[in-house]
Amino acid sequence: MAHPSYDLVVIGSGPAGQKAALNAAKLGRRVAVVEREQHVGGVCIHTGTIPSKAIREAVLHLTGIRERSVYGDGYTVKQRITMQDLLYRCRHVVRTEVDVIRAQMARNNVAMLFGDASFVDAHTIRVARDDEATVVRARHVLIAVGTEPARPAAVPFLPGRVIDSNGLLELAELPRSMTIVGGGVIGTEYACMLAAVGVRVTLVESRPRLLEFVDDEIAESLQFRMRDMGIRLRLGESVAKIALSPDGAAVEASLASNKMIRSETLLYSIGRQGATDRLNLPAAGLVADARGRLKVNEHYQTEIPHVYAAGDVIGFPALAATSMEQGRLASCHMFQHSTEQAKTLFPFGIYTIPEISMVGQSEQELTAAGAPYEVGIARYRETARGLLIADPNGLLKLLFHPDSRRLLGVHAIGTGATELIHIGQTVMAAGLPIDYFVESVFNYPTLAECYKVAALDGINRVRPGNAVDVDGEEPATDRAKPKAA
């Protein structure tokens, strides 16, 4: 019997797989997506981005934390916040997102095959579900299987007590205290959310600071704000052993420095592993690295040219937005559809409280490269919108070339930072100097005005004699108080 044959078989229905499949379908190709879970959407929809962001929205709303600098520390929308309160919103969003993706696939005639995919050979995929298996043939394959939380044998995982980020979504109750091991994006985001609802959080990170790829000044600002929320940061410390206390009442994390941290629950959040172990990669002539990840070239091709990989399975930056774009670009390359674009600028969004975002280069990177740059800073309190939303500590920072004034990087922390960044991303992509911000008119009152304030501040710094700005005022960052009207 002839096996069904496709121009593209995508393994995994997360953001990378979806966008690759839809793009190929729109180019008129026959496409199938294989998904081993019962629902489309991947980690992004079911255990990662969307659930965590839905919980964050619930936290921000129910705690009223954003309003406290106006109405006082005691202000709250709901007195006793439960895990069910946090998950309520999540279920609704996940259901709707799944419906949207399913409909998109159906509308574009993408075949959905539910089951575990593995290679029979480089052009043949076996799809197994329960006791049944089908086989499909593929001219091209995209491996978009994503990642799973790493679960080292030495960590005694136990539901509700010693958990990974998937286990957090299964908690019946909010614990009174939690130790989070790992100060990467996931650990840091959950630390902020849980602390905001009153969980006593201790975050252990072996590096001397959180989020090593984030601009130093922004990361320092975040650490200050996290400590201010009551989070205990144990930086430069590593966990030697995790065990339940003899009476089972606490989880004990013993640090290499001989300290002991006790808490009701421990979230282990160090590393994720590429989900390649069940793919039978050798049958396709491929091997993954020790963390299950695949190596690709600039077109997202593996060593076997018709087998591509995209999304978290190829490693950093492992974000939903970058995964989507990688999937789309891989599928464009497969079918010789020119993308005609310069190197894509990937923004980063980190949904801590407050949120962080960035695009382009950081001060550390520019310094390491010996590239000259100047800085222009705006604090939210210098804009009317910053005062209206009561986020005086928000900050937007522009890095630009001192001669051409071309924008090299944008870094932001504060309300709406992940939205605000896209203005800078667009200006960077267009290769415009920061003068663009000075000459533009922004809606008032908006946070977008921060771009103008930061640009003026930056231009002041590179102007000969550099102490006063165009209006004869001191540079913006030297002002301790909001600008007078």
Ligand SMILES: Cc1cc2nc3c(=O)[nH]c(=O)nc-3n(C[C@H](O)[C@H](O)[C@H](O)COP(=O)(O)OP(=O)(O)OC[C@H]3O[C@@H](n4cnc5c(N)ncnc54)[C@H](O)[C@@H]3O)c2cc1C
């Ligand atoms: C807690 C958490 C929070 C996050 N927050 C954010 C955020 O705020 N912003 C952001 O941009 N990113 C965030 N991310 C990252 C984001 O979720 C990922 O970057 C994104 O989901 C990766 O997409 P992907 O397409 O590579 O794979 P995934 O979304 O991981 O999907 C892979 C799919 O492949 C399927 N699969 C695996 N193996 C097989 C097989 N053998 N056969 C068939 N199917 C298979 C899996 O079941 C899964 O459905 C977060 C991640 C986590 C864990």
